[in-house]
Amino acid sequence: MEWKGRDVVSIRDFSKEDIEFVLKVAERLEEELNEKGSLDYARGKILATLFFEPSTRTRLSFESAMHRLGGSVIGFSSASSTSVKKGESLADTIRTVEQYSDVIVIRHPMEGAARLAAEVAEVPVINAGDGSNQHPTQTLLDLYTIKRAFGRIDGLKIGLLGDLKYGRTVHSLAEALAFYDVELYLISPELLRMPKHIVEELKVRGVRVYETTDLEGAIPELDVLYVTRIQRERFPDEEEYLKVKGSYQVNCKLLKNAKETLKVMHPLPRVDEIHPEVDKSEHALYFRQVFSGVPVRMALLGLTLGVL
Amino acid sequence: MPELKVEVIPEGTVIDHIPAGKWLKVIEILGLTKPNGGTLLIASNVPSKKLGRKDIVKVEGRYLSEEEVNKIALIAPNATVNIVKDYKIAEKFKVSIPDEIVGILRCPNPNCVSNHEYVRPKFHVVSKEPLKLRCHYCERTIEGEEILKNL
Structure with a gap:
């Protein structure tokens, strides 16, 4: 080429x-x-x-x-x-x-x-x-960040968390990850699940895909947790939003059950989906991601x- | 023989097996509505074994190419085309969906650049059965009713 x-x-x-x-x-x-x-x-x-x-x-x-x-x-x-x-x-x-x-x-x-x-x-x-x-350059820098952190992309278990329905970043990333031998955990509230046609495409391309609403349950499995912002305006009512928002905050308590080597990524800007207390932990990869x-x-x- | 209800043409193109009621859209897409085009003979709501009811369009004095006629594949996927020369069928072919659809269909995404700039809308065919198209610009896919609504 x-x-x-x-x-x-x-x-x-x-x-x-x-x-x-x-x-x-x-x-x-x-x-x-x-x-x-x-x-x-x-x-x-x-x-x-x-x-x-x-x-x-x-x-x-x-x-x-x-x-x-x-x-x-x-x-x-x-x-x-x-x-x-x-x-x-x-x-x-x-x-x-x-x-x-x-x-x-x-x-x-x-x-x-x-x-x-x-x-x-x-x-x-x-x-x-x-x-x-x-946003193709975001996808490439995400892949680059993963590759630099782990030395490989193949064989990793990667969780995508947040607004999987509307988020362009996670759609492109998932499609690019399908080139690799990865397992994908799609973690989101019911309302914001990854569109069916993308999930189907991922499966056809040989990716093992797990869809879940349970972040806590998925966390011990993961090598990478890719967090995205959940946007308030996507929810029909405020109460629903607040419930979801609370259950998807990544903080040190949640990360206690994670592998020591788990890396947390985020395309930024973040609001409160990753608590600032995580910034100093070994898990935080999002500022390195910015550098990439x-x-x-x-x-x-x-x-x-x-x-x- | 429903064709005989409409005059036989000496030279031109006969498009058969158009879904009933779609003839107007067909001649629009093919650009046959202009008064300086040839004579058009239309038969609408004709009984058909295949379709129940169908429309037929006869275009006198013009031979439409396969490429031209394929533009109507979205609304008349089962259409057949006869090229008539000297009252005889000289050539016969079926409409088929092209790999790219240019200028016929509007993108239903209101935020697609093709709805705001001077540009011909263009779609790539992702799958023919069932028909699924991807906008060349905004990359959204559309299928089924949504395609027909935006013709």
Whole structure:
């Protein structure tokens, strides 16, 4: 697969070989970065970050990744300061921005925006989240974090906890994990179960899947617990939400029954689904996960720019 | 022979086995509603062994290609097409669902970019039986009634 000029829009466009390759390049770049402090693969190249929606981690880690590669960054972090406010179409915005840059990163509130941008632009486009659809670089950095922590992904028992119905992160992650020999525990309230078609697809692809509402019961089995936020607005009434919220908080008491080596992950931002007391424990992997965003995005930027 | 209820055409295309009541949608999709197209002969609600009732559309003076006619596969999956030359059937084929469906179906997801930007909606066929489509842009899948509602 030719990487130069390739768009990164959806994890569906990735084969297992593609994923493994990105993870390997990210690891190499992380090591090089540790040795040298900064790199200059992308010197003279410009990244445009188009954030039509707010973000902390994704935007800053893309920008950090480009700087670490020796390139520079232009862009905006809210649509309100651009011509979009005057009614400019997305296609025109992309055609304009590509005149100024060598690679585009886009986050947009509409599903499919990154696909459209990739079709319009000559330069590579990387999707940093399109509405509730895809966020492929998050999935890749999640896999990278697991691989760095365990040295492998095969053979692990991974629990996905929280809003499995609407959460785009867990959908893409589950689909990517299906390339590996893993057991998946899908832990959620009844109301927020993983959509049937995804569960079916996982099973067809050979993943052993267990669906449960019982976090406490599942915890001793797990190697990884991937926690996501349960959103209040998904519940028809407040009382139901409060009940669920309480029963899915990850705290030190719950983790007493976990394997010593269990790692807790979270795409962040968190609200109160992981108690801050967990932060200092050996289980907490979520800040390391944040760090993974940089080498993985360096790999993707470098590969699509064709400079590695 | 229900076909004989409608005049036989010397040259053109006969689309048979359209589900009853769908002829208008068929000619819309095929772009045959414009007044400068050829003569159209329509038979609607014709008794049929296969379908109970069916519609037939005859397009005079125009040979529709397989690719063109496959566009109607979503609403008339059992349609058969006869190409008529000099009053005789010169070619016969069945409609089949193409791998991609472009410009016919609107994406039902209101937040899909294809409903907001100047772009032709496009779907990939995930499965033909039962029919299941995935939007090229927002990647949502649709099936059954939802497909028909958005034609």
